[in-house]
Every structure is written in C-alpha cells, then in structure tokens.
Amino acid sequence: MSSVIEQIEQQIANLQSKTVATNTGKILTVGDGVAKIDGLSEVMYNEMIEFPGGTIGIALNLEEDEVGAVVLGESNHLKEGDEVKCTGTLLSVPVGKCMLGRVVDALGRPMDGKGIIDSSETNPVEKIAPGIIERKSVDQPLMTGIQSIDSMIPIGRGQRELIIGDRGTGKTTIAIDTIINQANINKVGLASGDPDFRPVYSIYVAVGQKNSNVARTLGILEEKGALEYTIIVSAPAADSAANQYLAPYTGAAMGEWFMSNGMDALIVYDDLSKHAAAYRQMSLVLKRPSGREAYPGDVFYLHSRLLERSARVNEANGNGSLTALPIIETLAGDLSAYIPTNVISITDGQIFLETDLFNQGIRPAVSVGLSVSRVGSAAQIKATKQVAGKIKLELAQFRELAAFAQFGSDLDAKTKAQLERGSRIVELFKQPAFNPIPIEQQVSALWAMQNNYFDDIDVSKIVEASNSLRDFFSSRKEALLTSIREKSKIDDDLDRELKSAVDEWKTSFN
Amino acid sequence: MTQDKQIKGFAKQLLKMSFENGELCVERVDGVLKTLEKNNQRHQIPVLKAYLKLVEREVAKSTAVISHAGRLSPELATSISKQLSTKYGRNVRPVTREDRSLIGGLCVVVDCDVYDASIASSLASLESSLS
Numbered sequence: 171m172s173s174v175i176e177q178i179e180q181q182i183a184n185l186q187s188k189t190v191a192t193n194t195g196k197i198l199t200v201g202d203g204v205a206k207i208d209g210l211s212e213v214m215y216n217e218m219i220e221f222p223g224g225t226i227g228i229a230l231n232l233e234e235d236e237v238g239a240v241v242l243g244e245s246n247h248l249k250e251g252d253e254v255k256c257t258g259t260l261l262s263v264p265v266g267k268c269m270l271g272r273v274v275d276a277l278g279r280p281m282d283g284k285g286i287i288d289s290s291e292t293n294p295v296e297k298i299a300p301g302i303i304e305r306k307s308v309d310q311p312l313m314t315g316i317q318s319i320d321s322m323i324p325i326g327r328g329q330r331e332l333i334i335g336d337r338g339t340g341k342t343t344i345a346i347d348t349i350i351n352q353a354n355i356n357k358v359g360l361a362s363g364d365p366d367f368r369p370v371y372s373i374y375v376a377v378g379q380k381n382s383n384v385a386r387t388l389g390i391l392e393e394k395g396a397l398e399y400t401i402i403v404s405a406p407a408a409d410s411a412a413n414q415y416l417a418p419y420t421g422a423a424m425g426e427w428f429m430s431n432g433m434d435a436l437i438v439y440d441d442l443s444k445h446a447a448a449y450r451q452m453s454l455v456l457k458r459p460s461g462r463e464a465y466p467g468d469v470f471y472l473h474s475r476l477l478e479r480s481a482r483v484n485e486a487n488g489n490g491s492l493t494a495l496p497i498i499e500t501l502a503g504d505l506s507a508y509i510p511t512n513v514i515s516i517t518d519g520q521i522f523l524e525t526d527l528f529n530q531g532i533r534p535a536v537s538v539g540l541s542v543s544r545v546g547s548a549a550q551i552k553a554t555k556q557v558a559g560k561i562k563l564e565l566a567q568f569r570e571l572a573a574f575a576q577f578g579s580d581l582d583a584k585t586k587a588q589l590e591r592g593s594r595i596v597e598l599f600k601q602p603a604f605n606p607i608p609i610e611q612q613v614s615a616l617w618a619m620q621n622n623y624f625d626d627i628d629v630s631k632i633v634e635a636s637n638s639l640r641d642f643f644s645s646r647k648e649a650l651l652t653s654i655r656e657k658s659k660i661d662d663d664l665d666r667e668l669k670s671a672v673d674e675w676k677t678s679f680n
Numbered sequence: 681m682t683q684d685k686q687i688k689g690f691a692k693q694l695l696k697m698s699f700e701n702g703e704l705c706v707e708r709v710d711g712v713l714k715t716l717e718k719n720n721q722r723h724q725i726p727v728l729k730a731y732l733k734l735v736e737r738e739v740a741k742s743t744a745v746i747s748h749a750g751r752l753s754p755e756l757a758t759s760i761s762k763q764l765s766t767k768y769g770r771n772v773r774p775v776t777r778e779d780r781s782l783i784g785g786l787c788v789v790v791d792c793d794v795y796d797a798s799i800a801s802s803l804a805s806l807e808s809s810l811s
Contacts, residue, residue: 178810181806181809181810182806188797188802189795189796189797190795190796190797190801190805191793191794191795191796192793192794192796193792193793193794194792194793194794195792209791209792210792211791211792211793212792212793234688235688255794
C-alpha cells in the first residue's frame with residue numbers, strides 16, 4: 171500500500187502543466203458499429219481515434235466531408251455531438267511470451283480472468299509483410315502429428331497451408347491436433363537440453379465462433395498441456411464485426427514478435443470465411459461499393475496482406491518463422507466459390523477435407539487427391555521421405571482401382587494386391603481426434619507397412635494392429651524411437667533395429 | 681448520391697464567391713444569399729444548408745476560441761492570435777470566453793485543433809495514468 175501511495179505522490183510531484191495539442195471532431199451519426207465524424211482534419215487512414223469513455227476506433231473511410239470510423243467495443247454510450255480525438259498512432263497490441271497461456275480479445279485485452287498481462291512491448295496490428303530479400307526458403311518441417319498430412323502433404327515452418335472443407339469435416343480438429351503436437355514436441359525437446367532445439371509457439375485465432383466452441387478448445391488445450399505454449403485470440407460471433415475483422419491481424423502481430431525474435435510460431439485462423447463476412451458487413455455499413463457476392467472490392471487484399479505476414483525470414487532478420495494454417499469453410503464442397511478460390515491462390519497448398527470420407531469413417535477425412543503442399547518434401551525429414559515416398563502414388567492407384575473393382579469383375583493378382591495394400595494404408599491413416607502421433611512413431615508404422623508386415627492382417631484389424639505397434643514401441647523400444655527422432659533418417663543400423671523390433675511385435679500380436 | 685454531389689459542388693462554388701483577398705467577406709456572403717433568394721432555384725434549402733456548413737467551417741478556421749479560467753489580458757489574447765495566424769498562414773481572430781471548469785490555464789480551439797494548457801486536462805491525464 172505504501173508503495174502505491176509513493177507512486178501517486180511521485181506522479182503528482184512530476185505533474186507539469188503543458189500544452190497538449192489534439193485534432194478533434196464531432197460525431198454526426200453512430201450505428202451498427204460505425205461512426206460518421208465531422209472534423210478530424212489531420213486524421214490518417216487506419217489511425218486509432220479515441221471516443222468518449224475510453225472507447226477506441228479506427229478511421230477507415232476518409233471522405234471529403236466526414237470520416238467513417240469503426241468502433242472497437244461498445245458504442246451504446248456514444249451520441250451525436252460527442253467529441254472524438256486523433257491519437258496519432260496506429261492500433262497496437264501487446265506481444266511477447268507473457269501472452270502465452272492467455273485468452274485475449276481482438277485488442278489484446280485479457281478475457282480469461284487471470285489478471286492483467288504484463289507486457290512491455292507492443293506491435294502494430296497492421297504491418298507490411300517481409301520483403302523478398304528478408305526471406306529464406308522453407309526447409310524445416312512442422313509436424314502436425316497427423317499421419318496422412320505429415321507423410322503426403324508435409325508442412326514446413328513458414329508455409330501457409332489452407333485447411334478447407336464443409337462444416338463438420340474436422341478442420342478445427344486438424345488445427346488443434348497440430349497445436350497439441352507442437353506442445354508435445356516442445357516438452358520433449360526442451361527436456362532433452364538440445365541447444366539447437368527450436369520450440370514452436372502457437373496462436374489460435376477464433377473468428378466468429380460460438381463461445382462454447384472456444385471454451386471447448388480451451389479445455390482441450392488445457393487438458394493436453396498445450397495451453398502454456400499457446401495464445402488464444404477470441405472474437406466470437408457475439409463480438410462486433412470490427413472486432414472479428416481485427417482479430418486475425420492481432421494474432422499475426424503476436425506471431426510476428428516470435429518470428430522477428432528468432433523463434434518459430436504457428437498461427438491458426440479459424441476461420442477466414444467468417445472473417446470475410448465480418449469485413450463485408452463492415453464495408454457495407456461504411457457504404458463502400460460492393461462487388462461479387464456483396465463483398466467489397468478489396469476482399470482479396472484483406473486475406474493476402476494477412477497471409478503474406480507468415481514467412482520464414484533469414485538470419486539477418488531474426489531467422490524465425492510464422493507458419494499459417496488458415497481455415498475456410500466451403501458450402502456443399504464448392505472449391506470454386508469466391509473466397510475459397512481467393513485464399514487457395516494465396517496459400518502454399520491446401521488440405522481438403524471431404525464430407526463423404528468423413529461419413530465413411532475415414533477420419534481425418536483428408537482427400538489426398540485434391541490436397542497438395544507446394545513446399546513438398548523440402549519440409550520432410552529424410553526418414554519420412556524414405557518410408558512415405560510411394561504412399562501417395564499407391565493411394566492414387568488404389569482410388570482408381572477401387573472404383574473399377576466395384577463392378578465385381580474378376581481381378582488379377584496384381585490388382586488385388588494393390589487394392590489390399592491401398593485399403594490397409596487407408597486404415598493405417600485413421601486417427602482419433604486430439605491424439606497427434608509423434609513423427610518417430612509414424613515412421614515406424616509406415617516402415618512396417620512398406621515392408622509388408624500388415625499384409626497378412628485383416629483390413630478390419632489394421633487400426634488395432636497399428637495401435638498395438640505404437641504401444642509396443644513406446645513402452646519397449648523407446649531408445650529406437652529416440653534414435654529415429656535424433657538421426658532423422660533410416661540408415662542400415664536403424665533398418666536392422668526396426669526389423670528386429672517389428673518382428674518381435676508381430677510375434678506378440680499374432 | 682449524384683444529387684448530393686451536385687448540391688455540395690454548387691455550395692462550394694458559392695463559397696468561392698464569398699471570399700475577398702483570401703478571407704471570407706460579410707458583404708459577399710450577404711450578396712450570395714440575396715442572389716439565391718431572388719433566383720429561387722431548385723434544391724434551394726439543401727444548397728443553403730451545405731453553404732451554411734461550409735461558411736461555419738471557414739469561420740471556425742479563422743477564429744481562435746480562447747477559453748480561460750480567471751483573468752485573460754487582451755494583450756495575451758492578441759499574442760495568441762498572432763502566433764496562430766503565423767502557424768496557419770491566415771488571419772485568426774481571437775474570441776475569449778470564461779470557463780471555470782478549466783480550473784486554471786487556457787484552452788484554445790481553432791476549427792478541429794485543440795491546444796489545451798489547462799489544469800483540468802493535466803489532472804485528467806494524471807487520473808488516466810493512475811487508473
């Protein structure tokens with residue numbers, strides 16, 4: 171208490187009467203989260219302005235006679251004639267490691283009831299993306315822990331990989347699994363004491379989601395011990411369109427702090443379809459001209475400037491990375507709609523989730539044929555390339571033959587073998603939600619598949635067999651898993667050890 | 681929208697006619713109003729409203745409203761208006777008014793610009809820094 175009194179006394183003693191120059195305006199109209207202001211002759215585009223009661227807004231429409239500003243927060247107390255001031259600053263949010271484990275709103279203010287966030291640094295919400303010279307090519311893997319993705323659609327640190335699909339196909343689950351896997355890897359890596367280990371910090375941006383969904387996600391991350399490496403930026407459906415528009419940029423600002431300080435971060439935007447809808451709402455209220463599907467003309471720029479901020483930067487600029495997993499929801503599987511095509515053209519690949527596969531029980535419902543990673547095997551460790559190199563081709567052949575085999579005609583031995591192999595690979599790739607598999611476990615399972623250990627196991631028992639194999643390795647072959655993880659490639663010694671281990675497992679499984 | 685633009689454009693032209701030697705002239709404004717009244721043209725009320733808004737803006741640009749708590753000497757008011765005239769590059773005339781809510785000091789308003797050197801604003805900034 172005495173320190174508080176001392177602080178107050180010091181501030182009063184230092185109080186100096188000085189002239190403060192501000193540029194002001196008066197509210198003409200306010201409604202739907204948008205205020206029209208007369209005056210503000212010195213205001214600049216995107217400048218933060220201050221309304222009465224501490225409410226802030228952003229000047230977005232600079233017209234000849236008035237300024238259109240979006241109000242960030244409650245606007246019920248604002249009325250015609252209220253004075254508005256320019257702040258001369260861009261909107262900034264608190265950043266830093268102190269944000270980890272916290273749930274914040276679109277302005278970086280805590281909403282989890284865990285107290286004030288003590289942050290000494292801020293980053294502007296809108297920032298120009300790194301240029302070409304500042305970047306470096308993507309060559310470090312980002313393991314999602316999802317077998318079908320890590321083996322066939324590998325993601326690298328600094329890449330933008332879109333997750334796209336209809337409602338209820340498991341898009342958010344893939345993102346959460348990735349976040350959980352980063353936390354698991356972080357714990358193992360930090361415990362090992364390896365000085366070259368680079369942890370990945372995660373940011374989950376929830377735009378337009380139900381509060382119950384965000385609460386469930388928070389619960390899952392807490393339960394899996396991933397929250398301590400994660401920041402959640404929440405702009406739920408009940409928030410204003412302005413807050414939902416801002417939230418992804420806030421998340422990007424937080425992620426850029428990690429990137430520019432030599433660390434790796436992952437950001438999930440869930441989802442950008444709702445983000446585009448919020449921007450459309452805001453633009454229509456601001457009376458901006460509308461285009462296709464009533465979206466404003468710059469809806470492409472809305473997402474391109476956001477996603478371009480995710481990059482891998484070179485040593486001179488911090489040697490960090492920001493990997494983006496934007497999520498887009500399609501309607502009836504229509505990939506050729508406006509917003510999906512926009513974001514597909516911006517990102518470095520997409521993971522397409524199909525409702526049909528989901529309903530067939532293939533979960534995660536990744537459509538291998540339509541999914542792609544433009545970074546490809548540059549983002550895979552050698553061990554994965556060695557065991558998973560042919561998987562995509564085998565699955566493609568399987569899909570082609572499966573359609574043919576439906577007609578029940580007599581099949582030759584080679585075709586049957588391809589069908590058998592393909593159906594086993596599909597079963598192997600089935601994975602429960604929120605249970606990411608470490609890469610060394612994935613490598614051992616795929617090695618077993620490629621070396622025909624699953625060929626004599628009934629297709630309906632493949633899931634049970636792969637679970638059994640993983641349990642066997644994690645309980646009795648931990649040293650082998652550690653070797654795979656550390657060496658990152660299967661040399662002759664590891665090949666022999668794998669053979670011996672899998673032989674041992676097969677005996678016990680049979 | 682187009683009609684609004686036309687009305688605003690016309691009001692701006694009327695404003696241009698109201699200037700003499702770079703300053704708003706009372707006689708010219710009077711002349712403009714009398715001409716409008718005589719001609720009784722289309723959209724006269726909206727044009728007048730737009731013209732009034734522009735004239736008010738011009739007057740505000742050329743007026744420094746000096747709010748003070750306590751005494752303010754005419755010399756100080758003149759000195760303030762001279763400095764503001766130099767800053768803005770046009771003649772700014774002072775208009776003083778007493779405002780006890782400032783507690784002490786001055787607050788000068790020229791159009792959208794506010795120069796606040798009052799005790800009340802210092803206390804308000806102290807309050808916000810402590811909260």
